[in-house]
Amino acid sequence: MADTETSPALPTIAALREHSLTAVVQHEIERMILAGELAPGERLNEKAVADTLKVSRGPVREACRALAELGFVQLIPNRGVFIKKLTKADAIEVYDLRAGLTGLASQLLAPMMTAAHLERLEGFVGEMEQAAENADFQSFYSTNLEFHDYIVRATGNGRLIKLYRGLVKEFHLFRTHGLVQRPSLLESNREHRDIVAALKAKDASLAYLVSARHVGNGKARMLSALDDLAETSPARHRRDPEVGRIE
Amino acid sequence: MADTETSPALPTIAALREHSLTAVVQHEIERMILAGELAPGERLNEKAVADTLKVSRGPVREACRALAELGFVQLIPNRGVFIKKLTKADAIEVYDLRAGLTGLASQLLAPMMTAAHLERLEGFVGEMEQAAENADFQSFYSTNLEFHDYIVRATGNGRLIKLYRGLVKEFHLFRTHGLVQRPSLLESNREHRDIVAALKAKDASLAYLVSARHVGNGKARMLSALDDLAETSPARHRRDPEVGRIE
DNA sequence: AGAGTGAAAAGTGTCAACAATTTTATTTAG
C-alpha cells in the first residue's frame, strides 16, 4: 500500500506523538483480529506484520506482549504468537463472567442512581424498542452495547470498566450475535426494562439479579442458536468446536 | 496444592528454557514491585533493570508492556514506566471488584458442589479457626487466600481465575492486611462458615450474597482501620491519600 | 537572589544485525 493511504486505521505521524508506535501497532493488530483479517489459530508472522506496518519487529513484539496479557493472542516460546482460537467453552466462560460483571455494575450503580442516569437509560431502552420493532438488528445491537456500557461507566469503577470492555471485545470475537432473531430482540429489551426498573428503585440486590440473569438468558439464546446451527450443518462436529466465523 | 511456582529471585538458566527471557524479567519486576523494592510512583529505569538482570533492554521493555496491561505499571510516552501508585479510591475499586468476582465464583460453584469440595473447604475453615484462636495472623492470612482461591479455581472458569488472581496480587500491593485485628479474624471466619453453608446447600443466590458481603465487610474493616491509622498519624492528609507502605 | 536560557547528560524509542531455534525441503536407507 502507498504511503499516502486513505485507509482509516493506519498509523499517522500525528497519532505517533500521543500514542507511541507500539500502541498504534497494538491497536492495528487488535483491529485486524476483530475484523477477522487474522484467522483464529493462525500464527502471526512478526516480520510480515512489521513490514506491512512499516516498522521494525521491536514494537510488534511489544504490542504482542500486551495483546497476550489481554488474552487476544497466545505466546508460545520459540514458536511465535497465535491468534486465540475460541471454543464453545470459551464462549460460556465469557458469558458467565460478563453476567457477573454486568450484575455487579448494576448493583453498584443502584444506590447512586440519579434522574439523569434514569433518563439516559430510558432513552436507550426506547431506541432499542424502536429498533426491535423495525427488526433493525444493527441498530439494536449497537444501542444495546451503549446501554450496558453506560451502566458500567456510571459506576465510576475504572477497573470494572476496563475488564468489562475487554470482555465485550472478546465477546465480539465470537460473532455469535449475528444469529439473533427478532423475538429475541423484544425479549431482550423486556429484560432491559426490568434492569432499569430495579435501578430506579435503587434495589441493589434486584438490580444484580435481573442484570446477571439478562446476560444469562443471552447465553442460553446463544447456546440454543449454536445448537440449531450444528443441526443444519452437521459438518462441524468436534470434541471442542470453535464458534465464530459464521458465513 | 500450592502453585508449582517457587520464588527464585534470580533468573536461572534452567528457567530460561521453558519460559522466555521476557517472562523471567516480567516475573522478576512483578516480584520487585510486590516486595516493595520498587516504590510506588517511582520511575523504572529500563537500562538499570536490564543491567541488574544481565539482559538487554528489549526483554525489559516487552515485560513492561505486559505489566502495564496487568495494571502494575503505567507507561507514559517518552517519559518511561512508573510503578502504579495506589490510592484509597483504588483500594475501594479493587475491593468492590473482588467482591463481585468472589460472589460470582461461589454462585457458579454452588450447583456443582461435590463432597470433595465440601471437605476441602471445611478443612480450610478449620485451619483458620485454629489460626484465629492462636492469633496467628500469618497462617490465617495464607489459609484465607487458599480458601478463596480454591473456590475460584473450582469453578473451572479460566478467565475468572486469571482476573481474580490479578486482583489479589493488586490487593496484596496495598498491604492493608497488616492491620487486621484478632476480633476481625474470628468474625471473618464466621463469614467463611456462611459461605460454605450456602455452597453446601447449593443455593447459588445465597452463595453470591454471603460471599460478596464477606468481601464487602473486609472492605469496611479495611476502611475503618485506615481511618484509625489517619487518626493516630495525621501527617498523611491529602485529597487522595495513598495507602500501603505501612511502617 | 531568582527567573530565564541553553548546552550537556540521561533516558526512551526505534531499528538492523546476529544468534538460536523451529520448520520445511531434500536426501538416503529399508
Next chain:
DNA sequence: CTAAATAAAATTGTTGACACTTTTCACTCT
C-alpha cells in the same frame, strides 16, 4: 514407496547502536 536422517530456509530471541526527547544543571541577565 515410506520413513528416518540431514541439510537448508524461515522465524523467533536477543543484543548493541543510533536518533530523538526529556531532564538536569551550570550560566547569564534582570
